[in-house]
Amino acid sequence: MSAANRGVIYMGAGHVEVQPIPFPELALGNRKCEHGVILKVITTNICGSDQHMVRGRTTAPSGMVLGHEITGEVVECGRDVEFIGVGDVVSVPFNIACGRCRNCKEGQTGICLNVNPARPGAAYGYVDMGGWVGGQTEYVMVPYADFNLLKFPDRDIAMDKIRDLTLLSDIFPTGFHGCATAGVGPGSTVYIAGAGPVGLAAAVSAQLLGAACVIVGDMNPQRLDQAKSFGCETLDLRQDTPMPDMLEPILGAREVDSAVDAVGFEARCHGHNHAHEQPATVLNACMDVTRAGGQIGIPGLYVTEDPGAESQEAQHGNLSMRLGQGWAKSHSFHTGQCPVMKYHRQLMQAILFDKVNIADAVNVEVISLDDAPRGYADFDGGVAKKFVIDPHGSVAA
Structure with a gap:
């Protein structure tokens, strides 16, 4: 499939913009990524780690598509994806992990050995983390989908609790x-x-x-x-x-x-x-x-x-x-990085069974994709909120 796509781009210290970007493909370099999926992003959060880059406190290059906290709906699957299907609503761990290397097999998914040529560990839209396109976008590609993705058991319940469930991609774990x-x-x-x-x-x-x-x-x-x-x-x-x-x-x-x-x-x-x-x-x-x-x-x-x-x-x-x-x-x-998959299923259960109200605790505010630059500015000013971007108006609806 093919459609328009937009994303939050790091332009330089203190400056982000929402711009058109290419629609994601099931590809890794010059080869087909048959183990990946394309997601329509439901929610994608602004993280303090993103803010470090936007402040100019890292070696992040201008032009990076930001965002590593992603929750979405599967709209396309690679040929080799067996257990995730189109229409599933899923949480994406911010760590990208192959599921095959020694560290992944030991549960150390934050330091996967195969997804970043520079060093162990990778993440979406983050400096020195493998060059993966970020997820503060309308659509994004996720590799190794069967291993990485956490499928929510019921779509309607997931959407009802999406302000909490969106936090499973990073900050809650x-x-x-x-x-x-x-x-x-x-x-x-x-x-x-x-x-x-x-x-x-x-x-x-x-x-x-x-x-x-x-x-x-x-x-x-x-x-x-x-x-x-x-x-x-x-x-x-x-x-x-x-x-x-x-x-x-x-x-x-x-x-x-x-x-x-x-x-x-x-x-x-x-x-x-x-x-x-x-x-x-x-x-x-x-x-x-x-x-x-x-x-x-x-x-x-x-x-x-x-x-x-x-x-x-x-x-x-x-x-x-x-x-x-x-x-x-x-x-x-x-x-070190949290190995999100070690915890996210249990924390999902705590949310679904009303054992924790994480969205209220961190004071979630849902904003549009176009409002992301304002979210970054307010967050940098120290506001006591967690900004959750709603690219398609799914949460508002």
Whole structure:
């Protein structure tokens, strides 16, 4: 089939545009992609990782089609696709995975060995992630469809809950992964650094995992209010008060069992100097407030090259991390992309059976494709929302 197509294009630092782009083909280079499908995009979300690129904080080239959080309807299948059919509504993990390599077979789909010639791991519409076309579009091609796609069991129910289900492509599993790798469990106390969408998704995940107390730290009052709206304690990190002193009135203790870094490499100093970047601040703070023997999950993004960093060291991904502190406290650290397929089916079930209201927690706002540039600008301004693009008006209908 063939039709018109449009997408959100990164034009350079601080600038995105919606432009016509080619309609996707079932092709990889010069060969037919018989294991792929073409999707009519139902929803595609703006992610904090996209924002890093749009701010000019990566080596992303202008002209990239953005977007790695995709939910869609199958409109065309390759010859070798057996278990996904035209008309199915599916969630697309942001990690592209072949299902055949050693890492995929071990469940490490975030570091597939066959989908990115530069290094392990690939994603749609993201710098250094294999050159795959992004999904902030009207139509997109997804390879290895039988392996990658999560089919929703009922179309009508899926559309009714699409504001929640759209978050399965990335931030809900990513937040959950941060908590799971930090050892969050029943009765535990957990500190979540960052009240952006991933941090809020991590906070909801901690509650789903049975945490007794979830504490979210940020410098944005609006985002802290959003965390309070579903029962989190909060720390306003604009204060000069040491973090253990802020924890003590909440917990009766100065440390938590687990911590999750949902901020990443654009971290800023705590206290009155919070306008100044200090990329290792969150990592060091997590070590300060996590008990000896505790675990720290790091789903926040760290990059190998950051041309916009304030220091020359940070421009090459070298951070002043107090590893000796973590070593002395026998901390465990877990980094890297979330292997979405490890969690997305279980989290889908939690949504379908009304065990979690993730869209409300992250404050989803549905916008049109043409409104995407405004969504990027508002998100960059710190608004406490998760922008979900509705390219065809499917959600509005």
